[in-house]
Amino acid sequence: MAEVALGGSAEEISLEEVGLRCEVDGEIATITLDRPEKRNAQTFATWSALAQIGDGLPQQVRIVVIRGEGPSFSAGIDLRMFTPEGVPGQGPFATSATFDEAAFAERVARAQRGFLWLRRPDIVSVAAVQGHAVGAGFQLALACDLRVLADDAKLCMKEPALGLVPDLTGTKPLVDLVGLSRAIEICLTARVVGAREAARIGLAELVVAPEELTQAVRDLTDALLATDRDAATATKRLLQDASGRTLEEQGAAEAREQAKRVKALFGQAVPPDRA
Numbered sequence: 001m002a003e004v005a006l007g008g009s010a011e012e013i014s015l016e017e018v019g020l021r022c023e024v025d026g027e028i029a030t031i032t033l034d035r036p037e038k039r040n041a042q043t044f045a046t047w048s049a050l051a052q053i054g055d056g057l058p059q060q061v062r063i064v065v066i067r068g069e070g071p072s073f074s075a076g077i078d079l080r081m082f083t084p085e086g087v088p089g090q091g092p093f094a095t096s097a098t099f100d101e102a103a104f105a106e107r108v109a110r111a112q113r114g115f116l117w118l119r120r121p122d123i124v125s126v127a128a129v130q131g132h133a134v135g136a137g138f139q140l141a142l143a144c145d146l147r148v149l150a151d152d153a154k155l156c157m158k159e160p161a162l163g164l165v166p167d168l169t170g171t172k173p174l175v176d177l178v179g180l181s182r183a184i185e186i187c188l189t190a191r192v193v194g195a196r197e198a199a200r201i202g203l204a205e206l207v208v209a210p211e212e213l214t215q216a217v218r219d220l221t222d223a224l225l226a227t228d229r230d231a232a233t234a235t236k237r238l239l240q241d242a243s244g245r246t247l248e249e250q251g252a253a254e255a256r257e258q259a260k261r262v263k264a265l266f267g268q269a270v271p272p273d274r275a
């Protein structure tokens with residue numbers, strides 16, 4: 001297992017300094033939120049580092065697992081960001097006296113880059129969640145394609161209770177997974193969703209005992225790696241785009257992707273019965 005080499009730019013972020021680890025073992029990259037003493041609270045630097053990992057992901061990687069060290073997956077945004085001093089070296093979340101809307105929008109967009117790459121069609125991202133996944137922690141789990149939960153997992157979209165909105169790309173996957181009414185209820189009450197309920201309403205693919213979480217994720221990633229890489233990428237692309245298309249458009253997209261697969265598998269000639 002190798003620590004991943006990232007980027008190489010002058011601005012390269014030290015993962016250790018921001019409380020992250022990234023290990024690559026063949027086709028699997030495992031990103032660990034590694035600040036358990038602070039329940040893996042996240043800062044702007046965490047999100048920049050996540051984006052940096054995405055940018056530098058070795059080409060052979062097909063699976064990205066995101067996990068948290070310690071009792072909680074992540075307690076969300078580092079609450080020091082809401083103090084006037086902010087996190088040392090990063091400043092506060094915002095200051096009302098000097099609030100610059102354009103600069104803030106740019107900062108949020110930069111933070112969101114840390115989450116958006118997890119949907120790339122050429123990888124499958126899996127969140128392994130134990131304990132609390134609050135706010136930014138819940139949104140990080142939602143940014144992944146799949147979620148495996150320990151049965152002690154507690155998901156909470158805390159932002160509205162703090163006078164804020166979830167802005168780390170979590171609202172769309174939440175609505176896509178549980179529907180608009182349930183998403184409104186979960187967010188606007190900021191209540192805790194337990195693991196069993198999460199599985200029942202579509203927020204988790206699997207719920208296991210905490211001591212089985214690592215093995216359950218390994219079994220899932222083994223199964224995901226059993227399929228052909230290019231076919232998996234093309235199929236994920238089709239599935240991601242399906243909800244925005246009519247049935248006929250989706251059928252046409254399937255045919256286009258299949259022509260590419262057939263060309264790759266059988267050479268240039270498409271078999272006559274498929275032409």
Ligand code: CAA
Pocket residue numbers: 037038039041042071072074075076077078079080132134135136137158159162164165166167
């Ligand atoms: N930021 C900074 N430090 C945090 C933290 C956070 N979000 N969450 C926990 N910690 C720290 C605690 O201050 C404590 O530090 P000390 O030991 O130095 O006192 C340590 O982590 C352990 O915390 P607890 O003793 O509280 O741990 P617990 O296991 O009993 O409880 C918890 C876990 C329920 C997650 C609880 O820590 C908690 O409620 N944390 C705050 C959650 C929160 O409100 N997050 C913000 C959500 S909103 C968001 O993410 C996005 C946004 O606003 C835009």
